[in-house]
Amino acid sequence: MNRQYLYTAIWEKVLSDMLDILEVLPFYGSIALPASDFEKVGERNDYSFNLQIDHGQVTNDITRSAVARDLADVFLNNIRASIFAYNKNINIKLDKNFTLHLSAMK
Numbered sequence: 001m002n003r004q005y006l007y008t009a010i011w012e013k014v015l016s017d018m019l020d021i022l023e024v025l026p027f028y029g030s031i032a033l034p035a036s037d038f039e040k041v042g043e044r045n046d047y048s049f050n051l052q053i054d055h056g057q058v059t060n061d062i063t064r065s066a067v068a069r070d071l072a073d074v075f076l077n078n079i080r081a082s083i084f085a086y087n088k089n090i091n092i093k094l095d096k097n098f099t100l101h102l103s104a105m106k
Contacts, residue, residue: 006041007070018102019080022090027104035098038067046096053090056082067094 014031021029038047049068052060056076062068071092075081084104093101 004066005070005073007038007067008074010037010041011071011074014100015074015078015081018075018092018100019084022084022102022104027088029102031100031102033094033098033100038098042066047098048094048096051092053085053088053092055087055089056085 010033014033017031021031038044044067047067049062049065049071050060051058051062051068051072053072053075058072058076062072075085075092088104088106090104091102095101
């Protein structure tokens with residue numbers, strides 16, 4: 001099965017805001033995302049996921065979540081994000097209400 005990267009544009013649009021939150025706040029924050037952005041490109045019952053990035057590498061199994069895989073691709077291929085993630089443990093969670101929760105620790 002070929003990857004379609006349906007959610008890449010969504011993550012590219014919010015990546016800068018995500019990094020601003022992670023860099024400025026005490027390494028925790030959240031962003032409310034519009035459900036319609038996801039529903040326009042995919043037909044899923046559940047868009048929620050948990051993504052763990054430790055020292056620049058995805059450390060949990062996201063193979064069943066195209067939403068998480070696309071975010072991981074966008075995040076890890078961005079220079080600013082890669083530099084930020086280099087020496088941190090990052091957790092990114094999208095809940096059922098389309099709130100993106102972000103945390104990072106050294």
